[in-house]
Amino acid sequence: MMTSVMNRIIHQEITVSYQYPVVFTRDVFNPANTRLYETLHDAVEQHSSPSMLVFVDDGVAVTHPGLVDSIARYMRHHLPAVTLCSSPVIIPGGESIKSNRPAIEKLLEKMADARLDRHSYVMAIGGGAVLDAVGYAASLVHRGVRLIRVPTTVLSQNDAGVGVKTAINDVAGKNFLGTFAPPFAVINDADFLKSLPDETWRGGIAEAFKVALIKDAVFFEWLCASARLLSDRDESVMEELVFRCADLHLKHIRQGGDPFEMGQARPLDFGHWSAHQLEVMTEFEVGHGQAVAIGIMLDTGLLNNEDADRLFGGLSTSGFSLWHDALEQRDPSGRLSILAGIEKFREHLGGRLCVTMPSGLGSSCELHALDEAWVQQAIKELRERTATVHS
Numbered sequence: 001m002m003t004s005v006m007n008r009i010i011h012q013e014i015t016v017s018y019q020y021p022v023v024f025t026r027d028v029f030n031p032a033n034t035r036l037y038e039t040l041h042d043a044v045e046q047h048s049s050p051s052m053l054v055f056v057d058d059g060v061a062v063t064h065p066g067l068v069d070s071i072a073r074y075m076r077h078h079l080p081a082v083t084l085c086s087s088p089v090i091i092p093g094g095e096s097i098k099s100n101r102p103a104i105e106k107l108l109e110k111m112a113d114a115r116l117d118r119h120s121y122v123m124a125i126g127g128g129a130v131l132d133a134v135g136y137a138a139s140l141v142h143r144g145v146r147l148i149r150v151p152t153t154v155l156s157q158n159d160a161g162v163g164v165k166t167a168i169n170d171v172a173g174k175n176f177l178g179t180f181a182p183p184f185a186v187i188n189d190a191d192f193l194k195s196l197p198d199e200t201w202r203g204g205i206a207e208a209f210k211v212a213l214i215k216d217a218v219f220f221e222w223l224c225a226s227a228r229l230l231s232d233r234d235e236s237v238m239e240e241l242v243f244r245c246a247d248l249h250l251k252h253i254r255q256g257g258d259p260f261e262m263g264q265a266r267p268l269d270f271g272h273w274s275a276h277q278l279e280v281m282t283e284f285e286v287g288h289g290q291a292v293a294i295g296i297m298l299d300t301g302l303l304n305n306e307d308a309d310r311l312f313g314g315l316s317t318s319g320f321s322l323w324h325d326a327l328e329q330r331d332p333s334g335r336l337s338i339l340a341g342i343e344k345f346r347e348h349l350g351g352r353l354c355v356t357m358p359s360g361l362g363s364s365c366e367l368h369a370l371d372e373a374w375v376q377q378a379i380k381e382l383r384e385r386t387a388t389v390h391s
């Protein structure tokens with residue numbers, strides 16, 4: 001007699017170990033540099049003639065006019081088995097590409113025209129926005145093709161480009177659409193940083209303060225001591241910052257126990273509920289790094305005054321302006337507009353709010369409620385701090 005299958009459960013469990021190198025180098029497409037070759041050659045050997053489609057941020061293409069030719073030359077010299085689908089595709093850099101559905105459709109069309117298959121590679125060279133947009137499209141094509149990220153800004157080398165997430169913006173909010181898609185490899189080439197405008201050079205410094213403050217007091221001290229050199233664009237100090245910050249970020253993803261963010265806590269999003277809202281409120285006139293510098297200052301309510309002053313001093317000396325009038329903007333009901341960022345963050349987390357706050361240098365705790373009065377007080381204090389500096 002057949003037994004009913006009703007109410008039976010098969011407990012499926014899959015364990016996937018995923019590795020990817022994050023390589024620190026210079027002048028990556030110089031034929032004398034074998035890092036990219038070493039990163040790719042084993043995988044390339046396993047599949048005959050894999051294809052590769054390269055996308056380049058226009059801000060990089062303009063400031064590195066020889067780049068497109070050097071990529072082709074490098075591939076011919078070191079990896080002749082890889083077929084470059086076309087000449088590298090230059091795409092708009094900055095937040096506009098993430099906020100523009102037709103632009104994302106175009107990326108997908110380019111990938112379709114290139115007839116990428118499951119063994120193909122997509123290489124994205126650019127800032128965090130380009131890496132997010134190309135990474136998002138690449139993670140959809142054939143359910144995900146191998147992505148090589150070549151981040152070209154400080155923020156993308158020490159934060160956005162080394163992790164496992166992609167995203168684009170939508171009317172429903174910043175990063176509303178996105179995927180978890182670990183890259184095949186990340187190549188951090190310090191030489192790209194030389195051509196950054198000052199504001200973009202500075203952007204990633206805020207992310208370094210963010211992660212140092214909650215995880216590594218020694219790194220925090222080092223950042224404060226290095227702030228002047230960073231604002232003077234000392235390249236070797238910046239290289240050290242990028243390495244240490246990327247290392248902390250990668251350790252968190254590796255050891256934090258929640259690489260795909262199934263739980264509530266998001267320590268690396270410290271300062272981001274208000275930062276994302278400030279970016280949106282100013283229509284991205286305030287860039288991500290600048291917004292994060294302000295955002296982390298707003299969430300220092302549990303620090304003692306002396307530590308909050310040190311953070312303020314470190315960020316200011318690094319060149320950040322820590323005030324924006326949008327912080328005092330009110331919606332038609334008279335409520336501070338920035339507070340909408342709390343609801344969006346809660347929605348993104350899925351119900352229960354969980355905001356990371358530094359509780360001392362190198363340590364943090366999670367709060368499950370953010371009082372409006374508390375945020376108002378934080379804004380008031382930030383205004384007073386900035387006023388004192390400028391008076």
Ligand SMILES: NC(=O)c1ccc[n+]([C@@H]2O[C@H](COP(=O)([O-])OP(=O)(O)OC[C@H]3O[C@@H](n4cnc5c(N)ncnc54)[C@H](O)[C@@H]3O)[C@@H](O)[C@H]2O)c1
Nearest residue numbers: 059093094095127128129152153155156160165192195196
């Ligand atoms: N996926 C993630 O985990 C993650 C994490 C943090 C931030 N992000 C995202 O990263 C984005 C911010 O990235 P960003 O700070 O790198 O800025 P960005 O990508 O917006 O680039 C800023 C500007 O710099 C230009 N540029 C890039 N590299 C250059 C170079 N070497 N020389 C000259 N100009 C160059 C770009 O064309 C652009 O105009 C945001 O959209 C943010 O949401 C993603």
Ligand SMILES: [Zn+2]
Nearest residue numbers: 159207288292
């Ligand atoms: Zn960030």
